Structures are given as structure tokens and as C-alpha cells.
Amino acid sequence: MGILRRALDALYLAGGVVAALFTLAILVIIVAQMIARWTGNVFPGATDYAGYCMAAASFFAFAYALNHGAHIRVSLLLNALGRHRVKGELWCFGMGAVISSYFAWYGVRGMFESLKWNDISQGLDKTPIWIPQISMAVGTVLLAIAFWDNLARLIMTGHHGMRSGAIETGTE
Template sequence: MKALRKALDGLYLAAGALGAMFLLAILCLIVLQMLARWTGQTFPGATDYAGYCMAASSFLTLAYALRRGAHVRVSILLGALGPRRRWGELACTLIGAIVATFFARYAVKATIWSAKLGDVSQGQDATPLWIPQLAMSAGTILLALALWDRLIWIAAGGDPAADAPEGLEP
């Protein structure tokens, strides 16, 4: 079990690091676009690429943020449940896992269909849309996995009030 925990935490961390790299890519794109303007050049598609990087960064970091306890939660409501908090956490996590699983399924389907249909962006770059959609699909799959992971962890007796589940030090 420890090997699986370590592998999942490593996967979440790798996705989080990749998301951070996409944030750095946004910075680089903005700087390159500024340099292009100052030199009288054009950088076609820079805004589109920055948008793709923002989406990739957002989706790829979802599972890592969940594992670290960084998602916004209604802890006041859960705290009001008192000794029934575990049941509230289980119910909320189950609903989240189901919704994330459906979202992941349809994100993957959309990516596959974009590739089949040859969809391209409407900007100057004409990027095949399945390429930036891959990050969304991967991020939603990882979020669903992280939610099912958390659900099993809480059901097995883990402390639902803990910000970072056991074995993961901030």
C-alpha cells in the first residue's frame, strides 16, 4: 500500500510541477510578445498560446491542490455536522468523485473527437485543438483519481479534517 501511496503522490506532484512549468511558459510568452512589439515584429498566436498554457496549468494542478488540502471547501458547514462530519466528507467526496469522473470522460471524448474532426483554433496560429485539450483531459483524469483516492482514504478511517492526508508533509 505504501508503494501505491508513494506512486500516487509522485503522480500528483509531477502534474503540479508540470502545471507550474506552464505558468512559467505564460511568463515567457508574455515577455516574448513584449519584445516582439518593441522591435516592430509580430508574434501570431501568442495570446492563444498563453490561454492554452493557462488552461493546462489550471487543470494539471487540480489533483495536487486537492491532495494538499488547498481546494476551497465549506468547512463551516462540515464543522457544524460535529461527530457526523465524516459522513458529510464522504458524501461530498463521493459526489465530487462522480462529477469529476463524468467530466474526465467527456473531456477525453471531446479531445478524441477534436482529433478525429481535425478541429483547429480560430486564431492566427491554427493549432489543432486536441493538443491543448490533452492537458485538460489529463488534469480531469488526475482529479477524478485523486477524489476516488481521498474517498477511499476517508472511508478507511483517515481524518477528513486533515489538510494534507497522512504521509504528505507540507
């Protein structure tokens, strides 16, 4: 189990690193667009590319953020459950796993449909839309894996894998 745990944690960390790189890419695109305007040039599609990077940064960060307690949670309700908190956690992680799996399925399916139909973005960039959709598909799959991972850990050990001090102590 140690190897699987390290692999999953590395996967979530990789998603966070990729999200950070896409955030830096947004900065680079914005600065390049500013320089292009100052020099009288045009950077066609810069706004579209920045938008794709924003979406990629968001989707890749979901699993990392979940495991670090950065998502909005229902901790007040869970704390009010007292001795039934674990049942509430099971329900929350179960619903999160099912819903994120649904989104992952349709994210991947939508990406392949865009590839199949050769959908092109409507912006100036004329990018095949399946390319930016890769980040949504991969990010939702990572999130679904993280939810199933936390659900399985909660069932087997009685504790989920979220590592936020506020969540662990119940003092959000």
C-alpha cells in the first residue's frame, strides 16, 4: 500500500505543479500581449490562450486542492454530527466520488467528440478545441481519483487523506 500511496500523492502533487505552470503561462501571455501592444504589434489569440491556461490551471489544481483542504466543505455540518461525523464524511466523499466520476466521464467523452468532429475555437486563434479540453478531461479524472482515494481511505481506516490543520481540528 505504501507504493500506491506515494504514487497517488505524487500524482496529486504533479497536478498542482502543472496548475502552477499554467498560472505562470498566463503571466507570460499577458506580458507578451502588453509588449506586443507597446511595440505596435498584435498577438492574435492571446486572450483565448490565457483563457485556456486559466481553465487548465483550475482543473489541474482540483485534486491537489482537495487533498490540502482548500475546497469549500461542509465542516460546520460535519462537526455538528458529533459521533456520526464519519457517516457524514462517507456520504460527502461518496457523493463527491460519484459526481466527479460523472464529470470525468463526460469531460473525456466531450474531448473525444471534439476531436472526432474537428471542432475549432471561435476565437482568433482557431485552435482545435480538443487541445484545451485535454486539461479539463485530465483534471476531472484526477479529481475523481482523489475522491475515490479519500473515500476508500475513510472506509478502510476511518480517516480521509485531507491534510489541512483547520479540517483536522474542526476549527474552520
